[in-house]
Amino acid sequence: MTTRLNDVSKTYAPGPRARTRSTTALHPTTLTLGSGVIGLLGPNGAGKTTLLRLLSTAMPPSTGRIVVEGHETTGSTAERTAARRLIGYLPQEVVFPHGMTAFGFLDYIAVLKEWDRTDSRHAEVRRVLALVGLGERSTVKVRRLSGGQRRRLAIAQALLGTPSLLILDEPTTGLDPEQRASLRRILSELEGTVLLSTHQTEDVSALCDRVVVLDAGRVRFDGAVTELLATASDHVHVGPLENEGAVHTWRTGTGMVRSVGGLPRPGATPVAPTVEDAYLLLRHQTRDDSPSRNEGVLR
Ligand code: ADP
Numbered sequence: 001m002t003t004r005l006n007d008v009s010k011t012y013a014p015g016p017r018a019r020t021r022s023t024t025a026l027h028p029t030t031l032t033l034g035s036g037v038i039g040l041l042g043p044n045g046a047g048k049t050t051l052l053r054l055l056s057t058a059m060p061p062s063t064g065r066i067v068v069e070g071h072e073t074t075g076s077t078a079e080r081t082a083a084r085r086l087i088g089y090l091p092q093e094v095v096f097p098h099g100m101t102a103f104g105f106l107d108y109i110a111v112l113k114e115w116d117r118t119d120s121r122h123a124e125v126r127r128v129l130a131l132v133g134l135g136e137r138s139t140v141k142v143r144r145l146s147g148g149q150r151r152r153l154a155i156a157q158a159l160l161g162t163p164s165l166l167i168l169d170e171p172t173t174g175l176d177p178e179q180r181a182s183l184r185r186i187l188s189e190l191e192g193t194v195l196l197s198t199h200q201t202e203d204v205s206a207l208c209d210r211v212v213v214l215d216a217g218r219v220r221f222d223g224a225v226t227e228l229l230a231t232a233s234d235h236v237h238v239g240p241l242e243n244e245g246a247v248h249t250w251r252t253g254t255g256m257v258r259s260v261g262g263l264p265r266p267g268a269t270p271v272a273p274t275v276e277d278a279y280l281l282l283r284h285q286t287r288d289d290s291p292s293r294n295e296g297v298l299r
Contacts (some may be wrong), residue, residue, distance in 0.1 A: 001071065001191045003033040003055065006122050008064035010050050025050040027217045028063060033165070033193045035222050039208035039225075040197040041279055047217040048197040049092060050166050055195065056089035058264045068165055085113075088163030094154040095260040097162050102129065102153050103138040109157045128156040131186055132180070149176050155183065164192040171196055172203050180206075201276035211275070213282055220286045225275065232273035237262050239268030 010026040013099040025047045040048050047228045056072045057080060071083035096105055105264050115121040129135050132152040134145075142150060151174040158166060166187075172180050184207050187194050198204065204211050204225060211228050213221040221228060236259070240247040243262030252258050259268070260277045261284060 001035045003069070003165050003193060004056075004065075004066075004067045005029055005031045005033075006065045008054060010047075010054060010059075011062045025217050026061075029219060031219070031222070032193060035191065035193055036209040037187050037194040037196065037207050039204040039211045039213060040195060041201065041204060042197075042201075042214035042220075045216075046056045046214040048214055049152055049169055050168050050217075051214065052089075052195065052197055053091075055165070056087060056167050057084055058091075058223060063115070070135065073253075085161075086164040088158035088160065088166045089284070090154055090158040090168045091224045092172055092173075094150075096150070098143075100142055101139050102134055102142060102149075104158055105142055105153065106160065110160050113160060115161070124160060128137075128159045130160060132156045140235060140242055148176060148179055151175060152179065159186070162190070162192075163181065166190060166192060166194045168196040170198060172198060172200060173285070182206075189254070194264060201274065201279055205275045213279065215283065215286060221282055228278045228282070232260070232278035234270055234273050234278045235281055236273045237268040238271050239265060241265045241267070243268065245269070248280050 007028040007030055008026065009024065009028045011022050011024045014020050014022050029051070038074050040051065042048050053059050055066060055073075060074060064074070068083040068086050069087055071086070072079045073083045074080075096107065100108065103125055106128060107121065110121045115124065125153055126135070126138070129138050134149060134152055135154065137145065137149060142153065145153065155168070155171060158168065172182060175183060180203075187196075187207055196203070196207070208225055210223065211221065211225050212219055213228075221231075237243055238252065238256045240255045240256060243259035243264050246259040246262035248259055248260045258271070260273075260280050264270070
């Protein structure tokens with residue numbers, strides 16, 4: 001199960017009245033995505049949604065090739081269709097057609113995905129409804145579902161047909177801790193590639209095998225979560241005073257100061273870094289660094 005991006009970039013054209021300049025949201029990027037759950041981290045405007053939309057075939061790249069299990073999404077219509085059959089996509093916002101039930105919505109999406117046989121299609125709709133914990137709500141109109149239930153319904157449509165490449169844009173937004181835990185279980189049981197973007201660094205530690213950090217349209221880190229954590233070891237301290245030149249500091253509930261980066265002062269002790277600590281340090285270290293090319297391999 002492999003997806004490859006070769007020198008993929010995206011530049012948005014200026015607005016219709018040319019009041020805005022063109023924006024390069026993703027600089028030429030080469031990545032190989034293998035099996036497992038891969039987290040995409042980055043600040044707002046980093047290019048995460050752009051990368052996910054390119055992979056989902058929602059829009060074509062400006063340059064480069066994307067190949068999903070041997071099918072080039074940027075190739076012929078037949079190739080793109082073959083690739084699309086392997087992809088499940090949860091956009092940041094899903095617009096639900098008016099007046100449909102939860103079951104009706106998923107059935108409609110399954111029809112669009114060319115699921116012709118009614119009995120197997122309905123069985124699949126029931127399977128994904130149960131998977132996201134909405135089995136009992138199948139006949140309820142979508143507008144009567146809570147925000148968290150609608151988000152789970154949106155996740156369910158991405159899971160239809162057990163895609164080889166599952167692309168999730170901010171899947172945990174709007175979910176409570178129990179629902180997050182249940183999503184974690186669903187994702188950990190999938191066999192293909194799951195690529196998810198998130199603002200929550202705890203999602204990365206809980207869900208992901210690998211992490212890609214994007215910033216200003218470039219890959220700043222690409223590796224195992226443990227490798228990201230290792231970049232921050234011996235750089236996080238707790239003590240009575242903040243580290244000299246710390247990147248971030250805050251007072252903890254015990255009254256001690258937690259410092260990320262900088263030189264420890266007397267009385268400070270090193271503590272195990274979290275993904276958030278490592279991410280904050282990385283952001284600080286790479287702010288002025290602008291390589292011309294993105295390269296990375298995700299196993
Ligand atoms: P993220 O998901 O990390 O917040 P995006 O991919 O949404 O980042 O955006 C990356 C950059 O591309 C931002 O500067 C954003 O303003 C710009 N951008 C995104 N979508 C469009 C668009 N449709 N037209 C023009 N610029 C866009």
